[in-house]
Amino acid sequence: MKRLLVVRxxxxxxxxxxxxxxxxxxxxxxxxxxxxxxxxxxxxxxADNSGRKILYWYDPMIPAERHPGPGKSSMxxxxxxxxxxxxxxxxxxxxxxxxxxxxxxxxxxxxxxxxPTVRSVGRIEFDERLLYEVQTLTPGFVESLAVRAExxxxxxxxxxxxxxxxxxxxxxxxxxxxLQARSVASASLRGAARSRLRLLGMPEAMVRRLERGGxxxxxxxxxxxASGVVMKIGSRPGAQVSLGQSVVxxxxxxxxxxxxxxxxxxxAGVNRGQPxxxxxxxxxxxxxxxxxxxxxxxxxxQTRTARVRIxxxxxxxxxxxxxxxxxxxxxxGGMAVVVPSEAVIDTGRRRVVIVRRDDAFIPAEVTIGRxxxxxxxxxxxxxxxxxxxxxxxxxxxxEASLSGIVDRLAANQPRxxxxxxxxxxxxxxxxxxxxxxxKHEAVPQLGWPAxxxxxxxxxxAMLRGxxxxxxxxxxFGAKPQGRDYVIKSVQLDGGQ
Numbered sequence: 001m002k003r004l005l006v007v008r009x010x011x012x013x014x015x016x017x018x019x020x021x022x023x024x025x026x027x028x029x030x031x032x033x034x035x036x037x038x039x040x041x042x043x044x045x046x047a048d049n050s051g052r053k054i055l056y057w058y059d060p061m062i063p064a065e066r067h068p069g070p071g072k073s074s075m076x077x078x079x080x081x082x083x084x085x086x087x088x089x090x091x092x093x094x095x096x097x098x099x100x101x102x103x104x105x106x107x108x109x110x111x112x113x114x115x116p117t118v119r120s121v122g123r124i125e126f127d128e129r130l131l132y133e134v135q136t137l138t139p140g141f142v143e144s145l146a147v148r149a150e151x152x153x154x155x156x157x158x159x160x161x162x163x164x165x166x167x168x169x170x171x172x173x174x175x176x177x178x179l180q181a182r183s184v185a186s187a188s189l190r191g192a193a194r195s196r197l198r199l200l201g202m203p204e205a206m207v208r209r210l211e212r213g214g215x216x217x218x219x220x221x222x223x224x225x226a227s228g229v230v231m232k233i234g235s236r237p238g239a240q241v242s243l244g245q246s247v248v249x250x251x252x253x254x255x256x257x258x259x260x261x262x263x264x265x266x267x268a269g270v271n272r273g274q275p276x277x278x279x280x281x282x283x284x285x286x287x288x289x290x291x292x293x294x295x296x297x298x299x300x301x302q303t304r305t306a307r308v309r310i311x312x313x314x315x316x317x318x319x320x321x322x323x324x325x326x327x328x329x330x331x332x333g334g335m336a337v338v339v340p341s342e343a344v345i346d347t348g349r350r351r352v353v354i355v356r357r358d359d360a361f362i363p364a365e366v367t368i369g370r371x372x373x374x375x376x377x378x379x380x381x382x383x384x385x386x387x388x389x390x391x392x393x394x395x396x397x398x399e400a401s402l403s404g405i406v407d408r409l410a411a412n413q414p415r416x417x418x419x420x421x422x423x424x425x426x427x428x429x430x431x432x433x434x435x436x437x438x439k440h441e442a443v444p445q446l447g448w449p450a451x452x453x454x455x456x457x458x459x460x461a462m463l464r465g466x467x468x469x470x471x472x473x474x475x476f477g478a479k480p481q482g483r484d485y486v487i488k489s490v491q492l493d494g495g496q
Contacts, residue, residue, distance in 0.1 A: 054081040106356065107340050107390040109382050114336040114372045116269045118329040120308075122260035122278070126321050127311065130252025132226050137201030139242050140165030142235045143219050147248060152230045154250055159221035161235070161247045168200045172216035179211060228252040256312055256319045258290070260327040261305040270295060270329055276310050277328045280319075288312055292329065338375040339382070343390045344368060354389040355382055361389065418478040420445050423493055426470045427452055434460050436487070438472065446478060456484040465492070 056066040057080065059073035070079055143162040147154060154160060175193040197207055202220055210216065232249035235241050258278055262270055272295060278288045296307040310327070312319065344366070345352045355364045366381030382388065424440030439452040455476055457463060466472065474490040 052083045054083060056082050058082055103391060104389055105391040106387045107343060109337060109339055109378065109384050109386045109388060111335050111384050112338050112375060114338060114370065114375065114377055115330060116266070116372060118262060118266045118269055120260045120262050120266075120305075120327050120329070122258045122308075122310075122325040122327045124319050124321055124323040124325060125257045125259050126251050126253075127255050127257050130226070130228065130254065131231070132224070132228065132250045132252065133246040134160055134222055134224055134248045134250060135244055135246050136163055136165075136222055136241050137199070137243065138163075138165045138168050140168070140240075142237050142239050142241060142247065145233070145235075145237050145247075147230050147233065150230050150232065154224045154228055154230060154248075156224060156227045158224050160224050161222040162219040163222055163241065163247075164219050165200070168197070168202060168220055169216060169218060171196050171200055172202070172210060176210060176216060222247050224248075224250055226250065226252050227254070253314055253317050256314045256321070258310040258312055258325050258327060260308045260310065260325070260329075261300070261303065262308050262329070264299060264304045264306065267295075267306055270306075270308060275330045277330070278310065278312065279326045281324055281326070283318070336369065336377045337379075337382070337384055338377055339388050340390045341371055341374055341376040343388045344376050353378075353382060356387040356389070418445075419475050419488060420478050421473065421475040423471070423473050426466055426468055426472060428468060429463060429466060430454075431460070431463055434463070435484075436463060436466065436490075438474065454484075456481070456486045457490070458486055458488055462487065462490050466490070 056068065057070055058066050059075060059077045059079055065073055066082075067073070067079055070081075073079055140163045143164050146158065146160045171193065175190070175197060178190040178193050181190075194207060197210075198204070201222075203223065206217060206220060228250040230248050231251045232246075234246040234248060241247065258276075260276075270292065272292055274292045276290050276292055278290060280286060280288075290310040290312050292308055293311050294309040296309070299306050308327075308329070339353060343353050345354075345363075350365050351368055352363045353366050354361050356362075364381050367379040369377030369379050371377075420443055422441050422443050424438040427437040427439050429436050434457050435454050436457060437452060437454045440450065442448060442450045455474075471493040472490050473493040474487050476485050476487045480486075
């Protein structure tokens with residue numbers, strides 16, 4: 001009859017007991033060591049040449065594996081000594097040399113502007129505020145036109161057309177006659193006649209020429225008031241023009257608009273006056289700076305984007321209408337306490353950073369906010385100016401766990417207030433005092449029987465929609481605030 005060799009696998013409970021013993025040994029400083037062969041030996045603590053007491057030797061990559069003397073770990077790494085004075089009450093101490101060997105990097109807790117950055121695509125458009133109409137101030141006929149096609153450049157002060165106006169010619173002859181008259185009465189008439197010429201659009205240079213003895217001019221020039229390009233020609237040579245009629249339309253190019261399409265979800269971080277950086281595929285490496293000067297009031301229902309306007313100067317007229325632009329809007333979210341995101345250890349139950357305090361490294365539980373780029377906002381747990389470990393913190397965290405520091409940290413953390421949920425029926429309401437009386441079911445968590453009692457509500461608005469006899473499901477704090485139990489949430493109960 002064959003005998004079977006049965007190897008019994010260790011049960012989970014035995015493994016847990018062994019782990020607990022190991023942690024207890026590490027925390028209490030007992031000089032028991034785990035040998036490479038798996039056995040446990042006892043040895044008195046020794047000292048090195050500096051007189052510092054050595055508790056044991058270990059591999060930082062395997063902090064749970066401890067040896068009685070120097071050598072190599074199970075991973076083949078050189079062992080380092082664990083000194084008695086490194087087991088500080090408040091944390092774990094690490095020598096500068098060991099910090100360098102472990103590749104530890106420290107970073108300071110900073111206060112930074114964690115404003116969100118919004119990136120979008122835009123396009124260049126003409127600034128319609130620089131759109132000018134070149135008009136006549138008197139009826140007449142276009143004798144000649146200096147520009148014959150749209151898109152032609154026009155400089156400020158250039159005559160774009162010559163217009164013949166019978167009315168203006170008659171006014172010139174009248175003024176010429178008054179200039180030759182020497183009577184006192186003609187002096188006042190001359191002033192009125194001169195003003196009439198200017199109102200009819202006659203340039204000042206032509207008026208002075210007439211006063212110096214020049215002959216009346218059949219045509220007068222229509223002059224562009226600003227530089228730009230011709231967008232539209234309103235009258236051709238030989239055409240009749242009336243008072244105020246546009247001869248040409250000129251678009252100024254000294255500045256342009258960048259119209260960016262911002263997604264609806266990012267609108268909360270976009271405001272007037274917000275800094276912006278603009279780059280152009282046409283000019284790689286060139287960055288323009290501007291500010292948001294207008295957010296359009298409507299949203300595109302198809303793309304769910306809103307238009308944002310940025311005004312840019314256009315020296316050299318390099319920016320053309322229709323060009324694409326990449327727009328980066330720097331948000332204005334306010335200052336916040338931050339640490340590098342890599343410094344935060346998420347254990348699943350809590351979030352911890354390793355803080356350097358009094359030459360020791362201590363795990364500190366933190367409350368985090370939002371992540372922006374490589375930074376994480378810290379709402380509580382550390383202060384600006386403190387140093388945290390940005391790399392290599394997992395080794396310290398493992399050592400701290402063996403020393404019981406993390407467990408002590410968790411034990412000292414205040415527990416959140418307990419909440420209790422139950423059902424009941426509204427007995428009465430007192431809106432003036434923000435109170436509601438409910439006939440509720442038994443509450444086993446608190447040892448309460450079914451009874452009728454009065455609760456405070458956290459917000460007056462929670463009483464809206466409630467009436468006497470309504471079935472409700474409500475949640476309240478397990479401990480009274482002052483003399484009242486406070487309802488945190490309440491809703492009508494359908495009986496499910």
